[in-house]
Each structure stands twice: as C-alpha cells, then as structure tokens.
Amino acid sequence: MSPGQQPSFKLIYLTAFTHLFGFGLLLPQLPQLVSGLGGAGFWYGLVVTVYAGGQFVGGPLLGRLSDRIGRKPVLLLSLGASAAVLFATAYVDSLLALTLARLAAGLAAGAILTCQAVIADHTQPEKRAATLGSLGASMGLGFVVGPALGAVLSDFGFSGACFTAAIALGLNLLMVQFGFAERAPLHSSPSSAVPPGLGQLAQYLQRPIVGRVLVACFLSAIALTALRGSFPMYMQDRFLLGPRGLGMVFTWIGLFAVFSQGVLVRILVRRWDEQRVARLGIALLAVCLGLLPLVPSLGAALAVVAGLALGQGLFIPTLTAVLSRATSAHEQGIVLGLGQSATALARSLGPVSVGILYDQNMALPYYAAAVTAAVALLIMYGLGSQRERHHRAPEVGMG
Template sequence: MKGSPLVVLFLTVFIDLLGFGIVLPLLPYYAEGFGAGPLAVTLLSSSYSLMQFLFAPVWGRLSDRVGRRPILVLSLAGSALSYLLFGLAGSLAALFATRLLAGVCAANISTAQAYIADVTTPETRAKGMGMIGAAFGLGFIFGPAVGGALSRYGYAVPAFFAAGLSLAALALALFRLPESLRRRIDNPGGAARGGFDLGRLWAALVHPRMGLLLLIFFCSVFAFANLEATFALFVERAARFGYTARETGYLFAYMGVLMSLMQGGLVGRLARRFGERRLVAAGTLMLAAGLGVVPLAPGLGGLMGALALLAFGVGMNTPSLSSLISRSAGADEQGGVLGVSQSMSSLARILGPAWGGFAFEQFGPASPYFTTAGLMGATFLVSLMLCRQAEGG
C-alpha cells in the first residue's frame, strides 16, 4: 500500500521537474529577445531561487495544517499557470513575474519531502527521499533535451508543452494521490520546516567539521549555479560555438546523463574504496578544472570534456557531502542540519547566478568561469583539511 502513493508522488514530481528542465536552456535566449543583458538574464534564475528559498518553509508549515495533497495540487496548478504565462510573456517584466511565480510553486519540494516522511518508516525513508533526487536527475536529463528540440518552433511552444506536463502532474495528484497526513498540526509556528535560522546556521558553521563541509557545499553549489545561469550566454556569444537553445539543451542533457551515472552507482563504489572525504576533494578539483577549461575549449570536443569534468565533479561531491554532513550531526539534530544545508544551497543558487551575470557583463564572457574556477581551487585546499582531519582521527 505504501508503494503506490510513492510511485504516484514520484511521477508527479518528475513530470513537474521535467517542465523546469524544458525551460532551462530557453531562458537566456528568450530574455535577450526582450533586450535583457547578461545580468538581467541571470537574475531571472536568482529570482526563481529566491522565491523557492522564501516559500519552502511557508508551504511546509501550511501543509502541516491543511494536508500535503492540497498544497501539492495548488502548487502544480500554479506551475502550469507560470509556464503558460511564460509562453505568452510580452516584456522582460512579465518574464520576471512568471519566474517569480514558478519559484513560489517549485518550493513544493518541501511538501513532497514531508509526504514521503508521512508514508515511510525510518528504515525506508532514505530510499523514499532518494526518489526525489532521481526525479531531479531525470528531469535534468530529459527536460533540456525536449526544450532544445522544441525550440525550433519558437520559445513559446516548449513553455506551453511544460504547462501541459504540469497539468498532467496536477491530474495525477488530483485523482491518484491520497492524503498522507493523518493528524493536522494547529500550531504552524511549531512545525516550521527549513526556514532560515541564523543562530542554527552560525552554530553549524563554527562546528570544526560541519563548518568545513557546509563551506565546501556552498561553494560547489554557487559555482555550478553560476555555470547553469551563464552557459547559454557563453556558447551563444563565443564565435567558435554560436549555439542556439537547441544545442544548449542537448549539452545540458549530456551533463545530466553523466551526473546520473555518477550518482546512480559509481559514487557508492568509489566511496567504499577511497572514502567520502577523498571523493569530496577529487570532486572539488574536477569542478575547478572543468570551470577553468570551459572558456578555453577550442571546439565541441573540448567543451564536452570540460562539461564531463563538471558533471562527474558535481555527481561525486553532492552525495558525498550530504552523507558527511548528516554523519557529523547527532540523531536528534538531523532535521536541523538538513534545514541548514538546504538554506546554504538556496543562498548559493541565489548568489551564484547573480555573480555570473555581473562578471559576464562587466569583465567578459570568460570571467564567470575563471573566477569560480579560482574559488573551487581554494575550496579544494579546504577539502584537503577534511582529509587531514580523517587521518588525524
């Protein structure tokens, strides 16, 4: 009985995230049509992440009061509306409004996580939460490829297709997804989920091991979010590439496949052989190298090699850091630590694109990559401290 709602939830989340992936490679090209410069283009990504950051705890608290299913249904309806309006946008301001709405609705991931917690046992919860990670990975593979392929018909068509997908997910949630919450919580303040707690963040940062892990995690997400937001601008404007949304979508899908290969099986085997701390160091170094090579790539082959380094680096870093962060906290601190790491990720996804757009506009197309390559090089030195901590016991 528990498997059925989880399958329906997985399909619901996957279909919704597929819509996000479809829009990803189109956004810079679409915004440039309204006269947006690099900074404005990347602020579209930052605004989306900002709304996710602000509304994830709101949806979580509200779902404790009214149930998970109504929140998922409402947010999916909002996602469908945001994609429809995205396709109909007639100005840059309207485009920003659609991304703000999409970010509000995308904050439903906290509610999906709460749903999984409701219908799983402590022993099966990790597997259930892994379904959301799998949905993200598959959405990142298929979404950009579909968006790129449909972009030949104009940028509105992929957006309308994404709206249709959200409506399909809405129908699944309406007709096949049962309510998971057995007891409503009347005190929403006592049920906060994932809000930004400065005191808790500071306590985690000054923790000898936790602080290093969170610093590496923040820098890694910052650097990759910077790439996500600026990559289409770079391959469009570099004369040796001159790519459209179609080619950009295929390259994002290529990265998604490699990340999924790493996270789906390779990282577990590597962790057993070398240890998670060494994987973090290796992944961080690969991120630094990949970011540094992207602007130097002479052609498609070199670019794909750089993207492979990035994809494997992220695929190695993310699960290893998540595991180490979890193991650095006590059994009664897991929820708080999860909230802190989610907050760090959200802040990095707000600031990374903003920096990328600013650097691209002020210092040139290569600067977002060279600066974050330098950041990850410094982060690699921090990761070596983790390895020394392990050796020192």
C-alpha cells in the same frame, strides 16, 4: 497507509522528473524571449536571479509547512501553483511581467525539497544517499528531456513550451492526488522563535555539522553558478554554438549527471561513506572548472563538462544525505528547505558576479568558481570522521 508501508518512491521520482522537465522546456527559448521583449544581458540575468530568489524565500516556508501538515499537501500545492504560473507565463508581453512570473515560479518550486523530505522520512540513514541519488538521476533525466523537447517546440513559440510544461505538472498533480498515500507525520514540528528565512538560516548555521554542510552547499552552488550563468555565452563566444548546438551540449551534460546520480553514487557510497563521496564530487568540480577555460577544442570542452556533471551528480545527493543524518526527525523538512535555500541564495547572487567577471575576461568566472569549490572542499574536510558521528545523536534545536 499502514505504518509498515512507505510512499511510492516511483511517484516521487516522477515528480522530480516532471519538475526539471518543465524547467528545462523553457531554457532554449528564454534568451530569445528576453531579446524579443527588448532586453539584453542584464534582463536575462535578472530573470534567472528572481527565480532563484523565489526559491530562497519559498524553500524554508514550504519545508516548515510540510513538517506541520504532511508532505502530500505541500506537493499538491507546489505542483498546482507551478502549473498555474506557467499558464500565466505563456501570456507575458513585457520584461516586467516575465520577471514577476519567474519570481512566482521560484516561490512555488517546493516540490523537489518535499520529495527529498519524503525520502528522508522513509529510508534508513545508510541507504539515504543512494535513494537521493536516484532522485537526482530523475531530475537529471528531466533536464535531458526538457531542453531537447524545448528545442523541438521552438516552432510553436514560448507559449507552446509553457503550456506543455503546465499540462505535465497538472497531470503529475493528479497522479500525486490519487496515487500517493502517506502516513500522518510522526512528529509535529515545534514552533520556532526564529522567523523563516535569514534568521532561521542563521540559527542553524550555529550548529557544528549542519552549519558547515549548509556553507558547503552554498559555496558549491556558487561554484556551479559559473557553469549555469555563463556557460551558454562561453560556448557561443568560444565555439560559435547556436541554440540547437547548445541543446545538444545540455543533453550531453544531463546524460552524465543521470549516470552519476543514478549509478555511480550508489557504487561509491557502498565503498565509502557519503562524506567522502561528497568530497570527491566537489574536488572533481573544482578541477574541471579550472580546466574549462584552457581547453583547446570543442571535444576537449565536452570532456571537461562531462567531468563537471559527474562531480555535481556525486556531491548533490551526498551533501543532502549528510545534512539529513545530522538532523532530528521533526526538522527534516525545514533543514532540507534551508539547504535548498542556501543553494538558491547562491544562484541568486551568482549570476550578477559571473556577468561582471565574464565581461572582463571569459575565463575569470571559472577560475573564481574553482577557488570557491576548493574552499567548500576544505570545509567538508573540517567535519571530522563520519564514522564517529554515526554514534552521536542528530543535532537538535538550540535553546
């Protein structure tokens, strides 16, 4: 690729779509599989937790690797490993095997953060939030199509969903291999004395801007855990929805998330900066989480979760853009990887807490999540003026 060219973002968007499509394919049948293998709520929560835990560990490692050897090799590694794990998952016959398979899937799930890094490499800072919004819309569309098709494939069993997802990822791998060209990395990432993982996260948390945004990412993800961790149970217990009904609700949520990240965020970042849009999204998240336990009907619940999807679609790409702006070029991969790890850590810790609260009272997870989102909003207000920060160099590594 010549220096003046950039990678095809269409292929990057397709990769993001395929990743969430494969993830969503398994969702409608995963609770039934856990029950069929003799598990209950604890095992379902554990399966969800280990996937996010794998992302927490694997995110920084793959991010640093992509900084050193380039984005394409890591995309190929992630897609290939994910496809292989899904093929193996089709044959699980015990809860332990399923848990280990989902852990491996989480460790391999580095394609999304690498897609984010490609966009950060090849977009101007002022256009980054809009482009990341398009990436998020692609992910949202994958999450719309995946669960819908997963419900259809339920007649073929869980293995049918696994094989379909693995084939989609394999085809995506071939497209990346033959259709994605990238320049050699402009910078080689310097070695860090801090090992990847918690120590590295602690180092970056000491930076004034990056640290605050990472904490905001973590708290926002904790708040979203209430929706992801207990929402299917809430809709089943409160409104007696079955698997097909839940599939339609997830499709409804996905459509609003696609609109928010693909259209609305572009409009708002032209009028405001990324930080203000992120604040708006987190505020919408906090309000809607607090309202969800109070809704009198299914229609009202659908209206509230539409607001949740809009808020999520606004703050996810804009928080990533703020994080990217505050980071030097040779650290994009590792810092975006730490951002994913922060959210993955939240998703690892959240399901257990959500389950405990839900067993006490089905409304408690949502009230606690609303307070958590409000704290994230306060942290974002503490960043100061983004316009002032535009005149400062990105934060650099600490000596």
